[in-house]
Amino acid sequence: MNNKKEDTPMRISRRKYEEKNKEKRKQANAQFSTFIPRTDFEEINSFLKENGMTKVELIYAGYTSLKESLGNKQ
Numbered sequence: 001m002n003n004k005k006e007d008t009p010m011r012i013s014r015r016k017y018e019e020k021n022k023e024k025r026k027q028a029n030a031q032f033s034t035f036i037p038r039t040d041f042e043e044i045n046s047f048l049k050e051n052g053m054t055k056v057e058l059i060y061a062g063y064t065s066l067k068e069s070l071g072n073k074q
Helices: 009-028 038-051 055-073
Strands: none
Touching (some): 038 055
16 A cells, blocks of 8 residues: 655655755765763753754854863863
8 A cells, every 4th residue: 555645746846856956965964863862862952942052053062162172181
């Protein structure tokens, strides 16, 4: 039984766009695929929401902070 949605002009257009730009997007972006404990995840999400931050901002802030603190030790 195939429950695939019916092709519409919009879906066809999106598929063509995806196929055409997939490699460009892969070269321009990357993703960390990792798992953390659910409690940590919920705590981090709560912190981000309270402070109006995104996960990307958190990653850059942590990276910058670590880079500076490690740079001072060298």
